[in-house]
Amino acid sequence: xxARVVTTCKGKAEVxxxxxxxxxxxxxCGACSMGQKPLTNADTVLAxxxxxxxxxDMVECSVREHGELKAAALLFILxxxxxxxxxxxxxxxxxxxxxxxxAGTVLLAATFLVLQLLLKHKTYYYIAGIK
Numbered sequence: 003x004x005a006r007v008v009t010t011c012k013g014k015a016e017v018x019x020x021x022x023x024x025x026x027x028x029x030x031c032g033a034c035s036m037g038q039k040p041l042t043n044a045d046t047v048l049a050x051x052x053x054x055x056x057x058x059d060m061v062e063c064s065v066r067e068h069g070e071l072k073a074a075a076l077l078f079i080l081x082x083x084x085x086x087x088x089x090x091x092x093x094x095x096x097x098x099x100x101x102x103x104x105a106g107t108v109l110l111a112a113t114f115l116v117l118q119l120l121l122k123h124k125t126y127y128y129i130a131g132i133k
Contacts, residue, residue, distance in 0.1 A: 003019055003020075003062070003063050003064075004019075004020045004060060004061070004062055004063070004133060005017035005018055005019050005020055005047075005049070005060075005061055005062075005063045005129075006018045006020060006058070006059070006060055006061075007051075007055050007056065007057050007058060007059045007061060007129075008046055008057065009057060010051055010055065010056065010057055013050065013051055013052070014048055014049065014050060014051055014125070015048070015049050015050075015051035015055055015061075015129060016046050016047070016048055016049075017046060017047060017048075017049050017061065017063060017127070017129070018045070018046045019045060019046075019047065019063070020060075047063075047125065047127050048125040048127065049063055049125055049127035049128055049129050050125060050127070050128040050129065051129050052128065052129065053129055053131065053132065055129050055132055059132050059133075060132070060133040061129045061130075061131065061132050061133060062129070062130045062131045062132075062133055063127050063128070063129055063130065064127070064128060064130045065126050065127055065128075066126045066127075066128060069126030069127075070126075072126065073126055076117065076121065077117065080113065080117070081110055081113045081114060081117070084109055084110060084113045085106045085107075085109070085110045085113075086106075088102075088105050088106040088109045088110075089102050089103070089105075089106045092105050092106070
């Protein structure tokens with residue numbers, strides 16, 4: 003996938019994903035339009051800038067090996083596991099259903115906040131080359 007470098011800082015680059023018109027007609031990864039309505043601007047993502055691309059450069063971006071699986075595990079499976087564990091622990095202490103659910107929901111929210119803070123600058127994208 004192609005992208006334009008928006009900003010660079012400390013070995014990272016914020017890139018705007020661009021989808022060539024030719025790939026819109028064929029099958030492609032869809033990262034250029036994920037979660038967007040048609041005809042809107044592309045999202046920006048954070049990518050590792052190991053090759054030293056500068057602001058305004060057109061680059062080719064890739065996703066690290068198993069990046070999708072690692073991201074899904076961190077963002078979905080870990081919080082779900084925490085929620086289920088809290089429900090089980092609350093049941094062991096004899097808490098009611100609503101109390102268990104409330105405790106699980108509070109810890110689920112705390113897990114998401116901690117993940118947001120820890121993964122603020124984490125990315126699975128990297129710049130593979132300058133176009």
